[in-house]
Amino acid sequence: MFVGSRRLMFGLVLIASLLMSPVASGQTASGDWSALKAVASGSKLSVKLKSGKTVEGRLTGVSDDGLSLTVGGKATELKAADVLRVYRVGGGSAKKAALIGLAVGAGAGAAIGLAASSASDDGFDKIDHVATAGLTVLGGGAGALIGYAVGRGRHKRALVYEAAHQ
Secondary structure, three states, X not given: OHHHHHHHHHHHHHHHHHHHOOXXXXXXXXXXXXXXXXXXXXXXXXXXXXXXXXXXXXXXXXXXXEEXXXXXXXXXXXXXXXXXXXXXXXXXXXXXXXXXXXXXXXXXXXXXXXXXXXXXXOOOXXXXXXXXXXXXXXXXXXXHHHHHHHHHHOEEEEEEEEOOOO
């Protein structure tokens, strides 16, 4: 039974690592400035300039000559010729990460509890089941908290525009 618990634990860890790993959006951007016009006003953007500087702010407008951002409460105009890349920045889902953490933690707690109860043949079956249930709840709670913390700290960046290489 102990070998089966190890396989279960390995499977849960593998699934958790796959689900929580950053996934590429698959979105590729070209040198087409008009792609920025499809971005909703108020979206958070990260703009990498050709000078190496990065400007982060909320989009207020896009024209053929440049884009307007609100940076720290002040309006900022950036010329299209100075822009190297533009990323749309979105927050990671803390709810989704917390649910994944809950499932992984509960599974890990249950696996540990089952492994411990199957290793002891001392006639305390009811106590073993209570301990397994307790470890499942504790593991789920700990996993949800860790998942929530990880989800809040993650930010997804999607490339919207990249200047053509010259």
